[in-house]
Amino acid sequence: MQELFRLEAESQSQLLTAGLLALERDPTASVHLEACMRAAHSLKGAARLVGLSAGVGVAHAMEDCFVAAQRGDTLLGPRQIDLLLAGVDLLARIAATPEAEADQWSGKKLAEVDDFVTAIAAIAHDPPENAASPPLDRPAPEILVEPNPPLAGESLVESRWLKPFSDSLLRLKRLHQNTGRALDELRGALAQQPPDDRVQTLFAVLQFHIAESRQALGERLAELEVFDSRSTDLARRLYDEVLACRMQPFADGVRGFPKMLRNLARSLGKQVRLDIIGTATQVDRDILEKLDTALGHLLRNAIDHGIEPPEARRAAGKPAEGVIRLEARHGAGMLQIIVSDDGCGIDLARLRQQVVARNLTNVETAERLTEAELLEFLFLPGFTMKDAVTEISGRGVGLDVVQTMVKQVRGSIRVSSQPGAGTQFQLQLPLALSVVRSLLVDIGGEAYAFPLAYVARSVKLDRKEIELIGGRQHLRYEGRPVGLVGAAQLLGGPPAALDQDELSIVVLNSGGNTYGLVVDRFLDERELVVQLLDSRFGKVQDIAAGALMKDGSPVLIVDVADLLRSVDKLASGGELGRLQRASSVVAKKRKRVLVVDDSLTVRELERKLLDQHGYEVESAVDGMDGWNAVRTGHFHLVVTDVDMPRMDGIELVKLIRKDPHLKSLPVMIVSYKDREDDHRRGLEAGADYYLTKGSFHDETLVRAVTDLIGEADT
Numbered sequence: 033m034q035e036l037f038r039l040e041a042e043s044q045s046q047l048l049t050a051g052l053l054a055l056e057r058d059p060t061a062s063v064h065l066e067a068c069m070r071a072a073h074s075l076k077g078a079a080r081l082v083g084l085s086a087g088v089g090v091a092h093a094m095e096d097c098f099v100a101a102q103r104g105d106t107l108l109g110p111r112q113i114d115l116l117l118a119g120v121d122l123l124a125r126i127a128a129t130p131e132a133e134a135d136q137w138s139g140k141k142l143a144e145v146d147d148f149v150t151a152i153a154a155i156a157h158d159p160p161e162n163a164a165s166p167p168l169d170r171p172a173p174e175i176l177v178e179p180n181p182p183l184a185g186e187s188l189v190e191s192r193w194l195k196p197f198s199d200s201l202l203r204l205k206r207l208h209q210n211t212g213r214a215l216d217e218l219r220g221a222l223a224q225q226p227p228d229d230r231v232q233t234l235f236a237v238l239q240f241h242i243a244e245s246r247q248a249l250g251e252r253l254a255e256l257e258v259f260d261s262r263s264t265d266l267a268r269r270l271y272d273e274v275l276a277c278r279m280q281p282f283a284d285g286v287r288g289f290p291k292m293l294r295n296l297a298r299s300l301g302k303q304v305r306l307d308i309i310g311t312a313t314q315v316d317r318d319i320l321e322k323l324d325t326a327l328g329h330l331l332r333n334a335i336d337h338g339i340e341p342p343e344a345r346r347a348a349g350k351p352a353e354g355v356i357r358l359e360a361r362h363g364a365g366m367l368q369i370i371v372s373d374d375g376c377g378i379d380l381a382r383l384r385q386q387v388v389a390r391n392l393t394n395v396e397t398a399e400r401l402t403e404a405e406l407l408e409f410l411f412l413p414g415f416t417m418k419d420a421v422t423e424i425s426g427r428g429v430g431l432d433v434v435q436t437m438v439k440q441v442r443g444s445i446r447v448s449s450q451p452g453a454g455t456q457f458q459l460q461l462p463l464a465l466s467v468v469r470s471l472l473v474d475i476g477g478e479a480y481a482f483p484l485a486y487v488a489r490s491v492k493l494d495r496k497e498i499e500l501i502g503g504r505q506h507l508r509y510e511g512r513p514v515g516l517v518g519a520a521q522l523l524g525g526p527p528a529a530l531d532q533d534e535l536s537i538v539v540l541n542s543g544g545n546t547y548g549l550v551v552d553r554f555l556d557e558r559e560l561v562v563q564l565l566d567s568r569f570g571k572v573q574d575i576a577a578g579a580l581m582k583d584g585s586p587v588l589i590v591d592v593a594d595l596l597r598s599v600d601k602l603a604s605g606g607e608l609g610r611l612q613r614a615s616s617v618v619a620k621k622r623k624r625v626l627v628v629d630d631s632l633t634v635r636e637l638e639r640k641l642l643d644q645h646g647y648e649v650e651s652a653v654d655g656m657d658g659w660n661a662v663r664t665g666h667f668h669l670v671v672t673d674v675d676m677p678r679m680d681g682i683e684l685v686k687l688i689r690k691d692p693h694l695k696s697l698p699v700m701i702v703s704y705k706d707r708e709d710d711h712r713r714g715l716e717a718g719a720d721y722y723l724t725k726g727s728f729h730d731e732t733l734v735r736a737v738t739d740l741i742g743e744a745d746t
Contacts, residue, residue, distance in 0.1 A: 036082075036633045040127075041087075042284075044071040045124050045287075046287045047067060048068055052108075052120070056113045066677070069095055070630070077704050079126075081633055082633065094116060097112065097155075106155070106156060111155060115148075279314045281315070282308075283308070285323055296336075300335065300341075302340075302342065303353040304355075309359035314362075315367060322440070322441065327371065329431065331358070334372075335354075335373075337375075340375055340376050354373065356371070362485055370456060371457045377450050377453055379451065380406060380449075383407075386417060390415070411445075414432070415432075434459075438459055438461070441461055443461040445458065446458045470483055470484060473554055473555055474553045474554075475519045487538060488540065490536075515547050517548070517550065522595060536551050536553050545600070573594065574590060574594050576589050576594075577589045623744055624648045624667045624668055625642055625650075626651070627652070628652045628654070628684065629672070629702075630654050630673065630676045634673070647744045654676040654678045656678040663691075669737060670697060672701055699718065700720060700721040700736060701719045701723065702733070704725045721739075721740060
């Protein structure tokens with residue numbers, strides 16, 4: 033639970049920081065006020081759930097401040113923003129505290145929380161005209177992130193178990209040696225007739241050693257079985273955690289940049305907005321870590337070298353506020369990172385002069401250099417366009433560091449510029465160190481992975497809905513016909529079979545080219561660590577790379593763009609095959625529950641609890657996400673929170689009750705709101721059960737679910 037709260041605090045802190053920076057530009061923006069209030073509210077509830085009273089106090093004080101701003105009692109100016117950002121840092125420190133050290137927030141550190149709560153209370157109701165006072169001159173609290181290596185430590189402890197186990201096997205070996213010697217003496221004694229007392233004694237000794245050996249061997253085998261089970265479980269858990277940690281969303285590596293640019297812009301007297309695109313793009317953690325320094329240099333250069341002061345921008349007919357854009361995406365089999373600005377651009381004439389002045393080439397050669405060749409000089413160690421060294425730039429180190437990082441990961445970097453319009457740096461990094469979120473499917477008895485970036489939709493389609501247009505099979509997607517093709521025809525294997533009732537179809541889209549691919553069945557959705565195929569294979573048609581499943585079995589990752597080009601070739605040549613008819617029966621084994629809650633801590637608690645009791649659980653992060661899930665999937669029960677962004681739980685319940693196909697679906701509300709009016713409002717909306725989060729425990733939730741839909745097995 034402590035770890036779940038830490039993860040949720042990281043996510044909500046990012047939302048709070050982004051919202052506060054947006055409110056600094058527009059203090060009355062209701063959408064950002066609402067988002068910040070909800071984030072603080074969620075953190076307060078999660079902190080209460082795990083027993084962190086210090087976190088409850090900080091989050092509650094911040095929530096009060098946002099509510100006051102929503103009512104118009106105060107206007108969030110620089111002073112309030114600075115203090116609220118300090119509160120975000122304080123929450124991060126509290127969440128990062130290991131469970132064993134949670135009591136450290138008593139005494140002196142608790143006073144730090146009290147001081148923050150008092151300061152927030154003092155400014156939360158400042159009149160709007162006083163809200164824009166100068167920011168407080170105080171250092172931001174240091175964020176302490178404690179290491180958390182439980183699995184590494186557990187693995188070390190388990191490895192030390194091998195030494196005593198080895199010693200026990202040696203003792204077993206000695207017992208067998210004693211048995212062998214006794215057996216040899218017995219053979220010699222049996223040659224004498226008749227057997228004497230010595231023979232009887234040898235028999236007794238032999239029987240004793242055999243019995244002792246059998247017992248010891250049985251004990252060792254039992255220990256070996258236990259150790260094998262423990263080692264297998266540990267290896268599986270370690271694999272899961274390493275795989276989960278391997279890839280991270282791009283947002284995890286850039287969450288500090290908006291705040292950094294804000295402070296830097298204020299120190300330079302400039303107005304700058306940072307737009308981050310592709311925050312959900314999955315990036316290998318090693319590359320993400322290396323990108324931190326490189327992107328920091330590029331962003332500082334953009335604001336120092338590129339973005340002009342407000343007066344100069346106005347004189348040039350630009351808005352006073354400059355824009356820096358940071359984008360991450362997957363494309364052409366590479367991870368692409370783009371940093372661009374709308375500043376003054378690079379003065380190519382001055383750059384030529386600097387190249388000659390530094391004796392890097394002569395005047396004649398400099399004049400013949402193309403723009404791309406000229407811009408390459410920017411990456412040389414010690415090369416700078418600045419005449420003076422400042423705390424921010426001027427030493428010619430930044431771009432050299434960027435290019436060194438790119439070369440380390442076998443990537444490339446390009447720069448382009450337009451005078452007066454801005455500069456763009458594009459980094460292309462390999463996906464070999466990255467993971468890709470994929471849809472796993474079965475085609476002809478083999479597993480294949482389709483990157484989700486190219487999956488427009490996965491759907492079960494009744495065979496009666498297939499249309500025949502121009503002699504080819506189609507399905508309706510977004511109101512237009514989309515061609516159907518059997519995956520087995522493209523990737524090999526037996527012909528695709530049309531089930532008696534429904535087809536499993538993956539709708540793929542690349543570059544505006546869309547097709548429905550019929551597969552045998554859907555397997556899973558999973559993040560895969562990309563492994564490039566051996567270069568000796570050359571380019572394998574329709575395949576981009578490979579990966580390993582949890583059990584070590586290989587899976588091929590489909591090159592969707594290549595695959596769709598193959599479909600076009602078959603279609604143009606009239607070679608697309610028709611789908612064969614077959615029948616199959618799919619039996620549902622477990623009842624499915626949809627959990628809808630914007631709190632990661634609560635969502636995971638409910639999911640794990642119900643999963644442990646045999647229910648199949650799917651989760652949604654808010655009401656809109658839950659509404660989309662319940663319309664496209666089959667569920668036996670919906671468990672929902674009330675206060676959520678985009679769509680609250682009450683509205684979700686009402687929509688379910690209005691839908692003729694869903695109106696009989698049981699719905700349970702689980703909320704912190706425990707007043708009688710809250711209960712009545714939920715039940716009147718159509719909920720079948722209302723449970724309060726503050727009071728529920730394992731048995732209560734499971735018993736309520738069982739009362740509504742019965743045991744987990746269908």
